[in-house]
Amino acid sequence: VERALDRVRAAAAGGADVVVLPELFDVGYFAFEAYARASESIAGDRLSRFAAAAADEDFHVLAGTIVEDLSASAADGVDVPASDGLANTAVLFDRTGDRRLVYRKRHLFGYGSEETDRMVPGESTPTAEIDGVRVGVTTCYDLRFPEQFRGLVDAGIDCALVPSAWPYPRVEHWRTLGRARAIENLTYVATVNGSGSFGEDALCGRTTVYDPWGTTLSSAGDEPTTVTA
Template identity: 70%
Template sequence: MKLALAQLEVRAADRDGNLERALTAVDDAADRGADLVALPELWNVGYFAFESYERGAEPLSGPTLTRLAEAARDRDIAVLAGSVVEDLAESAADGEDVPDDDGLANTAVLFDSDGRSRAVYRKHHLFGYESAETRLLTPGESLPVVDLLGFRVAVTTCYDLRFPEQFRALDAKGADLVLVPSAWPYPRVEHWRTLSRARAIENLAYVATVNGSGSFEDADLLGRSTVYDPWGTTLASAGDEPTLVTAEVEPDRVERVREEFPALRDRRDY
């Protein structure tokens, strides 16, 4: 399976431009033969553009996700629509199962190549350090894992990387490919690399981290979107400029690595 990570240029207060860049990235990934393309965290409004959250919020049926579902179907490619700011009240009015019937959430949606929503993940761990996320958003409650393209695919978001127990819970559900849309800023480059690689190594699974590129008033995104294999080996990576990262990933490789090095079978509960 060919996986693409769309390291988008994300601009504050440029929702139309951000959407066009996302759609262009989907087209580019499809043209390169990718089976799945992933977008970064809050790429449509900009993670650090907190004043844009409320006016940029949409339900799951809103225009942004609808456009990406259509792009997935039109280009015959699965799309992880990064994450967007979801209006929970409007989603609830549409009959969606939401963690709260009011407020906002940092929500990632995974579409298959028919444009069908296969998984909805709302960020569990809200970032409080120099961020308004804990004040503005509601944390998610569910950890979906779905069969797609030969993998058991799960999604976590950015700050979730610092909580290994969440990845263990995904392993218990059979996840072997974890997609991590992010808005990780400078200067924490080594944290980004180390935590992502560790999550791959300790769970003997593919971990693909897709970060944004761009500058905000208080932060610069560091890019470095990367695909790690189950040994923690870097298969493909980027610098901090907008780009498309691609890598071939194999479901059978997860099984082979786990047979060769059966650390997961040796784990004990505490």
Template identity: 60%
Template sequence: MTANHVDAGDGLRVALVQFSPDAGNVEDNVERALSELEAAADAGADLVAFPELFDVGYFAFDSYARQAEGLGGPRLAAFADAARENDVWVLAGTVVEDLASTAASSVDVPTPADEGLANTAVVFSPRGDRELVYRKHHLFGYDSAEAELLVAGERRPTVDVAGFTLAVSTCYDLRFPELYREYLDAGADLVLVPSAWPYPRVEHWKTLPSTRAVENLSYVATINGAGTVGGTDLVGRSTAYDPWGTPVATTDDRETTVFADLDPERVRSVRAEFPALEDRRL
């Protein structure tokens, strides 16, 4: 995997790991992801982020139930350990969560149901502590396997990271601006978007996150998969957008890691220069 370095100022250096999972091969995918995490940390990343269902592959629907684990399982524990060992924040992309296992464990995170599967993002601090759990709120429609197999999440948490208030949304969530307004009202100024966005909807993939950034005068950083997963080609193009909606770091559809230096002062200066949010009428 190559690395694409683009400086966007001082602040939080984010590594967007554009990863191509081997469908259903969780053990290999996790091993490779942990290697990319270490490489990104060595390159100076403060936060390392992975795509949607990088562990199993989004389109490997037949593997979801077999490969699911609770929040206290060994897969996420490995990323907690890696965060601590490498002294970085980690967004463990999303993984398939077994809600029954989580509910039955000592993990103190409410579940939206006592059983079923969720598409779950977990953020770990450099201490290896679980700081945020976000379960995909909008499940893909059109009679998709996702809507049939998964339980939608209800919690929309945030966490403070290096001067930012960070939130997470997942892939299809990009089409629902009201979620991003909720995050804005919660103080979020950086939203990470792990995704498995496929061809041919390239223009949607470029327009929607840029629009969410413009609407909320916030950073939005997308982390997409790459390659072919379950017979479906992913568009890649992981990108960090600044509060003007301008791409400050991006790439093509190949496996790579994109680095961007994000500055919380940039959000404050843009909102002061163009205070459109003060004109909202609720």
């Protein structure tokens, strides 16, 4: 979390208007056994630190995703889709530190992953306007569901933000699907992936921002870095 806060502040100091972190940046996607231990309310201390940074330094931040404890969020007065369980949740804070958008991952990944066993899927894909730009959020595996992006376009988005934990060896899927979502919807798409290894599993990085023509505006390799566009 400290490293993420440092990166977020550095990006804002470099002129970024909105800073986006990857999926489960604080615990690591493949750390399934740690999900419950790392979970907390989205009104809790961890995300509040990102909200405070946004307010102090005048930028927007999509706090990647974290493992949300739905019962703790409900106890804090947050509207939740279920009374208990865990969710894979992204929260967008504006320049005042207020929550503008909460997205809980709708398509949970199976195929040997424990996400489907440990998480509750979200039920909606909200949008928010920041600095005159309407954005929507999806997460990682959602990239494989074009109808979800079409719904965002119908809601008027200009840009889709996609925090992810996309692993090797599916590099070509990562490159192709993000670009395809941009082209078919004529919208900007920022696919924001983690990097690093978890035992035998490794994330492929390659965070990329596409314009509505599918042109790459900015991208990275598989090393930790900050991508701006």
